[in-house]
Amino acid sequence: MMPQNGISRFIGRLQLHGRLSPQSIEAIRALPWRLIKRTKLSYVLREGDIPQEVSILVAGFAQRQKHTSDGTRQIVSFSFPGDPLDFDCLFLNEADFSVQMSTNGTIACVRTEAVNALLDKQPEVGRVITTALLADAAVSREWVVNTGRRDARQRLAHLLCEVLVRAKAQQIETDVFELPFTQEQLADATGLTPVHVNRVLRQLTGEGAISRNGRFITVPSWDVLEEIAGFDDRFLHLHDAR
Amino acid sequence: MMPQNGISRFIGRLQLHGRLSPQSIEAIRALPWRLIKRTKLSYVLREGDIPQEVSILVAGFAQRQKHTSDGTRQIVSFSFPGDPLDFDCLFLNEADFSVQMSTNGTIACVRTEAVNALLDKQPEVGRVITTALLADAAVSREWVVNTGRRDARQRLAHLLCEVLVRAKAQQIETDVFELPFTQEQLADATGLTPVHVNRVLRQLTGEGAISRNGRFITVPSWDVLEEIAGFDDRFLHLHDAR
DNA sequence: CGATGTCTTGATCGATATCAACGCTCGTGG
DNA sequence: CCACGAGCGTTGATATCGATCAAGACATCG
Known part of the structure; x- marks a missing residue:
């Protein structure tokens, strides 16, 4: 059974940042997603990993976080159902943050090659994903303001x-x-x-x-x-x- | 006279994050850049602007900053010669930060349409620019850790x-x-x-x-x-x- | 039913902000 | 050329916000 509900939320999230043609939407749905249940506090990704898969959050909540050299933790963003969790890794090999589940939930993974192939075929999709990632970057900037001032x-x-x-x-x-x-x-x-x-x-x-x-x-x-x-x-x- | 030295630094910055083919490099150089001198403390961009041009820093230093509602300032990143200053605006209409010169210097501007046309023609360039922007995002995350913990x-x-x-x-x-x-x-x-x-x-x-x-x-x-x-x-x- | 995690509250401490003042340097205008 | 003022760096005294330490209440779950 295809995880269509989860993917729909992701498409909804992307469409906050730009229109997608029906073909693009179809192509995203058609990716070989794998649904995985995740328990609270489990790690989806760890700082330093070089992942071969990227994932989106289907249900539940997650947090992206980093650790300082003396062991304290800083959460750098919260993720909601529909959010991509680590699509940055499509462009940057090595993860500079960890992703941990805040609650029990479900994620959907795809192999990076499959996504990259789609980006080549439908540049429009790449553009919208980039926009979504840059919107996340804007949130990080606001968090700098929040903690700083x-x-x-x-x-x-x-x-x-x-x-x-x-x-x-x-x-x-x-x-x-x-x-x-x-x-x-x-x-x-x-x-x-x-x-x-x-x-x-x-x-x-x-x-x-x-x-x-x-x-x-x-x-x-x-x-x-x-x-x-x-x-x-x-x-x-x-x-x-x- | 073409501003080749400034553009070279930009290409150097991009190549920190990925190889570019000679054609792509040529295409970037061939963009209709305009060099502009900027004095210390002048604004390149203000929060809320919807710019029709994007720019790179050719000489001098700049800072990206945001203001809180009660007027305090938080600098969210420093820019060096060769850095793109506001390429986020190719993907996100409205600027969520200001760019101010830290020192006297020079920037080079291009109209966004020209860049977008290039991205369509040479997807490889889009990919490297995205990577550079996401590397900046990673720096923002580290700044959250810095101010937070x-x-x-x-x-x-x-x-x-x-x-x-x-x-x-x-x-x-x-x-x-x-x-x-x-x-x-x-x-x-x-x-x-x-x-x-x-x-x-x-x-x-x-x-x-x-x-x-x-x-x-x-x-x-x-x-x-x-x-x-x-x-x-x-x-x-x-x-x-x- | 005990153990564990989370929330709550109080007392005290300490890092950084705030307030205030002074000196230096450099650019500018008289 | 000199005088002046603005901007920047420096220093001291004091105030305050949030950290730290400690302990108890409550709920949930195995």
């Missing part, structure tokens, strides 16, 4: 805004959203301590920017959260493919 | 390592290197304060990791600096084009 409260608010907007863009229910990340993961994404994340989350709740019930969060007033974060979604490049 | 001393050491290695990769003399950046710029690149940058630079000098004479810096022992920074140059992807 915002205080803890702004950082967390900004991360929450990003997660909610991206989730929504990929057709995920966000009115009541179950945050798939532990406070420790949020800490490693924002350059903070789990303890401090806890306190700040609490503070954001206190001022009515979010409300929480376990890991389920609701945003009573988007304006308030956005204002705290200084959030402007343009860095996500959701609407400006050339 | 390293202390001030490691951050500055790491930034200096990166600057020196990249300068060397682009044929710039680095035995005695004149840092083209003020301490304020270093602060905005590392998420620190100018005062603190000053103190840490002083500390690094004290422990013999670097030695300074005005803005000229020398690295007495690369090992020491690299050790402090926990520097591993793999994120620069200087040698692994597919």
Whole structure:
């Protein structure tokens, strides 16, 4: 059975960044995808690997992360269903980050040769994939700003805004959203301590920017959260493919 | 007179990431480049622009930066002679960062249509440009780690390592290197304060990791600096084009 | 039912920010 | 040619945000 639902989400993600012709869509679907179930915390890829396959996230959530020489971890991005996980490796041999599942989930893999063959045949596909990868790069730049120039409260608010907007863009229910990340993961994404994340989350709740019930969060007033974060979604490049 | 020297550096930069055929090189040179002198602090591009031209840095240094809603600045990368400055805009309409000259210098511009036409004709060129842009993305990820998980001393050491290695990769003399950046710029690149940058630079000098004479810096022992920074140059992807 | 992971809270510490002031250098205009 | 001012680097004193250390509460799962 072909993993069509998973691939559809991927195509949806690509189309956030540019139109694809029916032939291109068909060609992407026709790639020899292999579906693989993955448990929480398992690694899809490790820093330094030279993968022969690339993968997309079909279900669940994942994180891309790097380690410093003294062992601390920094999460450099979160991935949602439909996102390519390591397509950078089509162009750069060696992975400079690891990909770890944040939750149980499913990925779909293809051999890099198959994708490269498709890129040769349908340059349009290459263009859209490049655009999607560069949109991810724009997110990384925003994360530099986040960790470099915002205080803890702004950082967390900004991360929450990003997660909610991206989730929504990929057709995920966000009115009541179950945050798939532990406070420790949020800490490693924002350059903070789990303890401090806890306190700040609490503070954001206190001022009515979010409300929480376990890991389920609701945003009573988007304006308030956005204002705290200084959030402007343009860095996500959701609407400006050339 | 054609700006061949500047373009050569650009081709050199691209070839860090992949071979180019003689025809492709010729085609890049043949693009209708326009050379423009730029003074220190002038803007090449501003956040939100939708440029009709893209440019490369021919001489001097530049920085890419973003502003937060409350006006603070974060530099998200430094550019060296030969680097493309805003080629992301070939794929993403709207610029999510500004480009400002760090020093006096020269850039070379081309209209985006001309580049796009070349990409259609020589897909090989598109592939190498994409690779170069994704290598920049890898640098952004490393900067997230830098600002998120390293202390001030490691951050500055790491930034200096990166600057020196990249300068060397682009044929710039680095035995005695004149840092083209003020301490304020270093602060905005590392998420620190100018005062603190000053103190840490002083500390690094004290422990013999670097030695300074005005803005000229020398690295007495690369090992020491690299050790402090926990520097591993793999994120620069200087040698692994597919 | 115990073990493990996650969240929570309090007390204290420390790295870096902030505030303030001074000196040097260099370019510019009188 | 000199005087001046702006920009940059430097230094000291103090404040603060977030880290660290420690421990308990709760839920989930084998």
